[in-house]
Amino acid sequence: AFASAVKKGVPQIEFDVNLSKDGHLVVMHDATIDRTTNGKGKVTDFTLEELKALDAGSWFDPKFKDTRIPTLRETLEAIPENILCNVHLKNDAEVAVKSAQLIAEMGRLEQCFLATTLENVAAAREVVPNIKSCNMTRQAGNRAAYIDDTIKHGCEFIQLHQRDGHENLVAEVKKLKANGVTVNWFGANDAPLIQLLHDAGVDYILTDKLDLAQKTLGKAGE
Numbered sequence: 160a161f162a163s164a165v166k167k168g169v170p171q172i173e174f175d176v177n178l179s180k181d182g183h184l185v186v187m188h189d190a191t192i193d194r195t196t197n198g199k200g201k202v203t204d205f206t207l208e209e210l211k212a213l214d215a216g217s218w219f220d221p222k223f224k225d226t227r228i229p230t231l232r233e234t235l236e237a238i239p240e241n242i243l244c245n246v247h248l249k250n251d252a253e254v255a256v257k258s259a260q261l262i263a264e265m266g267r268l269e270q271c272f273l274a275t276t277l278e279n280v281a282a283a284r285e286v287v288p289n290i291k292s293c294n295m296t297r298q299a300g301n302r303a304a305y306i307d308d309t310i311k312h313g314c315e316f317i318q319l320h321q322r323d324g325h326e327n328l329v330a331e332v333k334k335l336k337a338n339g340v341t342v343n344w345f346g347a348n349d350a351p352l353i354q355l356l357h358d359a360g361v362d363y364i365l366t367d368k369l370d371l372a373q374k375t376l377g378k379a380g381e
Contacts, residue, residue: 161237164369171343171363172238173245173274176231178254183207184231184261190249194218196228203250231261240270243363245293245316245343248275252282259287272316280314291315293343299323306331310338318343318365325355332360350375 164172175188180203192198192205196213207230216226229237231246238244244267248254255275262271272291273283280292293316294309302323309317317340319331332342345365347353353375356364366372 161234165238165242167369167373169242169369171243171245173247173365174234175247175249176254176258177202177249178257179207179210180204181206182257184254184257185210186229186231186234187249192228231258232265235262235265235267235271238270240267242270244271245363245365246271246273247295248273248279252279255279255283256286259283259290262290263287274316274318277308277312277314280312293318302327302331306335309340310335314340316341316343318345319361320345321347321352325352325359328356328359328361336360347372 161172174186176184177187177190179185185202185207187202189195191201192210192213195218196215197217198213202210210228213228214225215228216223235244246258248258255273258273262268268289268291272293273280274293274295277294277296280294283290283292292314294312294314295318296308297320298304300323302319306317317335319342321344335342341362342360343363343365344356344361347356347364347366348368348371350371353364353366353372357376364372
C-alpha cells in the first residue's frame with residue numbers, strides 16, 4: 160500500500176504504530192493480528208521475531224503472500240522525505256517517546272508528525288522538544304473546544320472528523336490556518352465530499368479511495 164501510494168504521488172501517508180512485546184515499534188492498524196495476518200492475539204503479546212514470522216499479505220490477495228509486518232523504521236525508509244508521514248500512535252506514552260526518538264534519529268522531524276493524545280504529545284516533547292504533533296484528544300460533538308485546545312497546546316496539525324459534520328468548516332479552517340495549524344480530515348470516500356473539503360481549504364484528506372480523490376481534484380498529489 161505504501162509503495163503504491165508513493166508511486167501515485169500522494170502528499171501524505173497515514174499509518175498506525177503499535178509496540179511489540181519486546182519493545183519494538185511496528186506498523187499495524189489493529190490492536191490484534193487476527194484480521195490481517197495468519198496469527199491470532201494482541202500485537203503486544205508477540206516479540207518482533209514472532210511478528211515477522213507471520214504472513215501479513217495473503218488476507219488481502221494471494222499475490223501478497225509472505226508480506227511481513229513492517230517496523231516503523233522500515234516504513235520510514237520506504238517513504239520519500241517529500242511525503243508527510245502521519246504517524247498515528249496506538250499505545251501509551253512509551254510509544255510516543257520511542258517514535259519521537261526514532262524520527263529524530265533518522266532525521267525525519269520535518270517529514271513526520273505524531274497523531275496522538277495531548278498527554279502523549281507532552282511526553283514526546285520531553286525527549287524531542289521539536290517533534291511535530293496532531294492533536295487526537297477530540298471532544299466528540301464539540302469541535303470548537305477541540306480546535307481551541309489544539310491551538311492552545313501548539314500542535315502543528317489537527318484531524319477534523321467526519322462525524323462532527325462540515326456545517327462551519329470554512330470558518331473553522333480559516334481560524335486554524337490563522338493560528339498556524341495544518342488541517343487533516345478523516346475521512347472522505349465520495350467525490351462530492353472530497354470536492355467540498357478541498358474547496359473549504361482542508362489541507363489533507365484521508366481517504367481509502369485514492370484514485371477517486373485524485374480524479375476528483377484533477378491531478379495527483381493535490
